[in-house]
Amino acid sequence: MSYDVILRGGHVVDPANGLDEITDIAFKDGKIAALGADITGPASREEDATGLHVLPGLIDAHVHVSGWMGGAAGHNMLALAGVTTALDMAGPIESVMDIAAATGTGLTLACVDYVRPGHTVSTTNPQMDELTEALAKARRAGAVGLKVLGGHFPLTPEASARVIELCGREGAHVAFHAGTLETPQNLRGLAEACELAAGNPLHMPHVNSYARGFEGPPLLEAQQAADMLLDYPNIWSESYLAPINGNSAKCSNGIPESVATQRNLTAGGFAANREGLAEAILAGWAHIHVSRDGLTRLETGPEALAAWQEAETNIGMSFYVNPSETTIPLAMLKRPDGSFAIDALATDGGGLPRNDLCERGLALVHLNALTLAQFVQKTSIAPARMMGLGTRKGHLAPGADADVTVIDLDARRPVMSFGSGKPILMRGEVVGSGTTMIVPPEGLDAATSRGLTPLIAAPGSFHPTRHPAPSAD
Ligand SMILES: [Zn+2]
Incomplete structure (x- = not known):
C-alpha cells in the first residue's frame, strides 16, 4: 500500500473512536487510510510527529x-x-x-x-x-x-x-x-x-x-x-x-452604527458618539483592527485614530469586555x-x-x-x-477526511495541519x-x-x- 502522507510517532487523541495512544497515521486520496504502529510505506511525504499530539x-x-x-x-x-x-x-x-x-x-x-x-x-x-x-x-x-x-x-x-x-x-x-x-x-x-x-x-x-x-x-x-x-x-x-470583543467602528450621522459599539463606549465611560469613539481610541479603551502583513493587530492611540479616520471610520475594532x-x-x-x-x-x-x-x-x-x-x-x-x-x-477513523491538527501541547500551539490530506500549516508556516x-x-x-x-x-x-x-x- 502506498500513501500520500504518513505522520509518524505522534500521540493520537481521537475520543470519538476511543483512541489515545502513540501511533502512526496515514492519509491517501484525502482520507484517513490507516492507523497503527510502524505503518510501512511508501508515502509521498513522511512527517515526524514525535513528542506532538495529533488531533482531528x-x-x-x-x-x-x-x-x-x-x-x-x-x-x-x-x-x-x-x-x-x-x-x-x-x-x-x-x-x-x-x-x-x-x-x-x-x-x-x-x-x-x-x-x-x-x-x-x-x-x-x-x-x-x-x-x-x-x-x-x-x-x-x-x-x-x-x-x-x-x-x-x-x-x-x-x-x-x-x-x-x-x-x-x-x-x-x-x-x-x-x-x-x-x-x-x-x-x-x-x-x-x-x-x-x-x-x-x-x-x-x-x-x-x-x-x-x-x-x-x-x-x-x-x-x-x-x-x-x-x-x-x-x-x-x-x-x-x-478578553476582546469585535465591533464595527463605522459611524453614520455622528454616531456608531452598531448598538453594541455604542453600549461598549458607554460602559467605558465615553460618549456613544463619534467624538466619544475618537477619545476612546486615544485613551486606549477602543482598539482598532489594523491589518498588516497578512495579520490583523489591535492598535490604540494616535496611529490607530489615523487608521480609523483613513478608513472613513469603516474598520473593525475591539474592547476588552x-x-x-x-x-x-x-x-x-x-x-x-x-x-x-x-x-x-x-x-x-x-x-x-x-x-x-x-x-x-x-x-x-x-x-x-x-x-x-x-x-x-x-x-x-x-x-x-x-x-x-x-x-x-471530527474523528480519525479510516475513511474520515484527512483533516488533522498536530499540536505542541506544552507550547499551546499548532505545528502542522492538513485539510483533506493536503498540508495547510507546516512547522508554523502557512x-x-x-x-x-x-x-x-x-x-x-x-x-x-x-x-x-x-x-x-x-x-x-x-x-x-x-x-x-x-x-x-
Ligand atoms: Zn461574530
Missing part, C-alpha cells in the same frame, strides 16, 4: 472572513491557528466567497449571511415573504443559512422569530446574536432569544457575550446563562475565551448529564485577532479545566456534528491554498465560478441542536 482538525464554528471584518487576513490567521474548517458567522456571503477565492489557505468554510436592515432586508421588521426571498438569495450566493445580528443591528422580536422559523422550515442554518429592538444583548436578551426560537433549531453564538458582568457578578451570570440553555435542547451554543470570570466557566460548565452546557469552544476570530483555540483552549488543558479529549470534543467533534459533517470530520466551500445545492455555481471546491450541504444537514444531527454524507 480544529473546527471553529464562529469566525469572520468577510471584507466587513478583517477578512483579507482571516484565512491566513485561521491557518496559523491550526484551524482546518470554519463557519463564517455573518457574511456578507459575496465578500466571503470572493475573499475565499483570493486568499484561501486550504480551509473548508461555510457561511451564514446576515439579515441586516438596509442591506439584505429593507426594515427592522421584515415580513415572511421578504425574509423568504432573502434566504433564497443568500443560498444562491452560497450561504448555508442566515444570521440575525441582534445586539449589533437589532430587528423587532417578531422579525427575529420569523427568521428562525423560516430557517427551521427550510432546513437552513440559523444563528442569532441575541438582542432585539426591545431587549439589549445581555442575559435578558439571551432569555428572549431562547423564547423566540420557539423550539426551532438555533445556533446561539458567543454565549459569553451575554454574561459580561455588566449587570451582576460575572460568575453568577455565567452560571445563569448555562442554566438557561438547559431548557432548550433545540439550541446549540458556543462561547469563546478571548470579556471577563475571564465568565469566559473560563462557560468553557467548562457541564449539564447534569455530564455533557457540556456550551456545546463548543469557538473564537469569533478569523479576521479578528483572537484565533486562540490552541493558545487559550489548551491553557485550560494545562489548568486541568479540560482534558485534551474534552478539548477535542469542544473544538472538533461537536462543531463537526452541528455542521452535518459528523461522519467525515503552505495551503484554495478553499473548499460548503454550499447548498443552489449555491454550486457561485462556488465553482470562483474556482472554489464545492462541498454540497443538503437542506437540513446543518443541525444546530443538541440532538444527534443527521448525517450529510
Whole structure:
C-alpha cells in the first residue's frame, strides 16, 4: 500500500473512536487510510510527529472572513491557528466567497449571511415573504443559512422569530446574536432569544457575550446563562475565551452604527458618539483592527485614530469586555448529564485577532479545566456534528477526511495541519491554498465560478441542536 502522507510517532487523541495512544497515521486520496504502529510505506511525504499530539482538525464554528471584518487576513490567521474548517458567522456571503477565492489557505468554510436592515432586508421588521426571498438569495450566493445580528443591528422580536422559523422550515442554518429592538444583548436578551426560537433549531453564538458582568457578578451570570440553555435542547451554543470583543467602528450621522459599539463606549465611560469613539481610541479603551502583513493587530492611540479616520471610520475594532470570570466557566460548565452546557469552544476570530483555540483552549488543558479529549470534543467533534459533517470530520477513523491538527501541547500551539490530506500549516508556516466551500445545492455555481471546491450541504444537514444531527454524507 502506498500513501500520500504518513505522520509518524505522534500521540493520537481521537475520543470519538476511543483512541489515545502513540501511533502512526496515514492519509491517501484525502482520507484517513490507516492507523497503527510502524505503518510501512511508501508515502509521498513522511512527517515526524514525535513528542506532538495529533488531533482531528480544529473546527471553529464562529469566525469572520468577510471584507466587513478583517477578512483579507482571516484565512491566513485561521491557518496559523491550526484551524482546518470554519463557519463564517455573518457574511456578507459575496465578500466571503470572493475573499475565499483570493486568499484561501486550504480551509473548508461555510457561511451564514446576515439579515441586516438596509442591506439584505429593507426594515427592522421584515415580513415572511421578504425574509423568504432573502434566504433564497443568500443560498444562491452560497450561504448555508442566515444570521440575525441582534445586539449589533437589532430587528423587532417578531422579525427575529420569523427568521428562525423560516430557517427551521427550510432546513437552513440559523444563528442569532441575541438582542432585539426591545431587549439589549445581555442575559435578558439571551432569555428572549431562547423564547423566540420557539423550539426551532438555533445556533446561539458567543454565549459569553451575554454574561459580561455588566449587570451582576460575572460568575453568577455565567452560571445563569448555562442554566438557561438547559431548557432548550433545540439550541446549540458556543462561547469563546478571548478578553476582546469585535465591533464595527463605522459611524453614520455622528454616531456608531452598531448598538453594541455604542453600549461598549458607554460602559467605558465615553460618549456613544463619534467624538466619544475618537477619545476612546486615544485613551486606549477602543482598539482598532489594523491589518498588516497578512495579520490583523489591535492598535490604540494616535496611529490607530489615523487608521480609523483613513478608513472613513469603516474598520473593525475591539474592547476588552470579556471577563475571564465568565469566559473560563462557560468553557467548562457541564449539564447534569455530564455533557457540556456550551456545546463548543469557538473564537469569533478569523479576521479578528483572537484565533486562540490552541493558545487559550489548551491553557485550560494545562489548568486541568479540560482534558485534551474534552478539548477535542469542544473544538472538533461537536462543531463537526452541528455542521452535518459528523461522519467525515471530527474523528480519525479510516475513511474520515484527512483533516488533522498536530499540536505542541506544552507550547499551546499548532505545528502542522492538513485539510483533506493536503498540508495547510507546516512547522508554523502557512503552505495551503484554495478553499473548499460548503454550499447548498443552489449555491454550486457561485462556488465553482470562483474556482472554489464545492462541498454540497443538503437542506437540513446543518443541525444546530443538541440532538444527534443527521448525517450529510
Ligand atoms: Zn461574530
